Amino acid sequence: MxxxxxxxxxxxxxxxxxxxxxxxxxxxxxxxxxxxWVIVKRHAFPRLAETQPPENIxxxxxxxxxxxxxxxxxxxxxxxxxxADGLNLVWRWxxxxxxxxPVTAFKRYISLVQFDTDYYYTAxxxxxxxxxxxxxxxxxxxxxxxRQCNQMSPAEFSAAYLQFLMSVQKDLGSTGVGPxxx
Amino acid sequence: xxxxxxxxxxxxxxxxxxDDPNAQISHDCAIRQYLANLPNGHxxxxxxxxxxxxxxxxxxxxxxxVGTPAREEHLSSRYLVFESNFDGDLEPxxxxxxxxxxxxxxxxxxxxxxxxxxxxxxxxxxxxKKCQLNTTFYFADVNNHTVQSTLRALKVQASVxxxxxxxxxxxxxxxxxxxxxxxxxxxxxPDEEPGHHDPQGHQSIKLNRSIAxxxx
Numbered sequence: 001m002x003x004x005x006x007x008x009x010x011x012x013x014x015x016x017x018x019x020x021x022x023x024x025x026x027x028x029x030x031x032x033x034x035x036x037w038v039i040v041k042r043h044a045f046p047r048l049a050e051t052q053p054p055e056n057i058x059x060x061x062x063x064x065x066x067x068x069x070x071x072x073x074x075x076x077x078x079x080x081x082x083x084a085d086g087l088n089l090v091w092r093w094x095x096x097x098x099x100x101x102p103v104t105a106f107k108r109y110i111s112l113v114q115f116d117t118d119y120y121y122t123a124x125x126x127x128x129x130x131x132x133x134x135x136x137x138x139x140x141x142x143x144x145x146x147r148q149c150n151q152m153s154p155a156e157f158s159a160a161y162l163q164f165l166m167s168v169q170k171d172l173g174s175t176g177v178g179p180x181x182x
Numbered sequence: 183x184x185x186x187x188x189x190x191x192x193x194x195x196x197x198x199x200x201d202d203p204n205a206q207i208s209h210d211c212a213i214r215q216y217l218a219n220l221p222n223g224h225x226x227x228x229x230x231x232x233x234x235x236x237x238x239x240x241x242x243x244x245x246x247x248v249g250t251p252a253r254e255e256h257l258s259s260r261y262l263v264f265e266s267n268f269d270g271d272l273e274p275x276x277x278x279x280x281x282x283x284x285x286x287x288x289x290x291x292x293x294x295x296x297x298x299x300x301x302x303x304x305x306x307x308x309x310x311k312k313c314q315l316n317t318t319f320y321f322a323d324v325n326n327h328t329v330q331s332t333l334r335a336l337k338v339q340a341s342v343x344x345x346x347x348x349x350x351x352x353x354x355x356x357x358x359x360x361x362x363x364x365x366x367x368x369x370x371x372p373d374e375e376p377g378h379h380d381p382q383g384h385q386s387i388k389l390n391r392s393i394a395x396x397x398x
Contacts, residue, residue, distance in 0.1 A: 057256075067236045118217045118238075123229065132324050135339040142365070154357075154358050
């Protein structure tokens, strides 16, 4: 990014952080566990010793890290499909950004500018973002039902158990390796 | 603060890698070689720092030239990028890294400029903070649950699915007795090892008859 564009992008991120409805589509995608954007000013690369040569570059850089479930193609297709305007607002300040649609040029651009990860760790490797949310809902529902059921007659329990099943049934899907569709 | 979302902290570290033309193996290659052989899953060293949700390590060789009208430019140093998403505050997390996986820290960051080692924990924490970049915008979809509570929830979810599948068609009194025992068991469920959750996944319930028909 040319340095004069950096403040504009900061204003956009400030708005995104403070106006929650702007994040609705990002939340709605529900396949990103964690994501972050980090602006590195051209003079802000850490310099830890006099022996380390100072950086002499003319651009600021925007780093993006995403921890998502699914494949690279699924991720970018969905991102470009649902969040095209938002992506354009974030990256249009970067040099040679081709806009997020059509997606072929967008993918070519990402392939060019991305860094391969050398080591990756996740504490719950088989769980998608939706699995995590569903599991917490099941836990909360079980806590609520479990506390009440001791006081019930068998007939009352049967009816309440059915209600419990209906409340959690959509949250009991399989976990594991996801199907690859692309 | 942009580094925090709910109870989750997003740490970004950029550590310059030593450039020594006389080294037998260049320091960036040595880091890559070490990381390539580092175990993953529940045997990952980062599983020992159990507040880590997800993390990554990347050797950044240079910035990328995207073509004209951009200007071709290059970094003077290579950088080690560490991105981590964890529960709680920064300093306790860095101290845990220094005390619980000191060999890994020394083996990776030992190739970086100015790295003081982990023996002096305060110097180590100060070094990592010097390398820290502030996050401009941080997004955490689930930002109010710890690693442990999420692992427990996933285990409970699988147990509930299993219980429902195995107790279809029982009489109300049998079912109530079984559920009481199940609920007590679930409440005392032991903690799951990070990185080891449900390695094969669990299967969704196969209904052999309509639950509604039995209990409705």
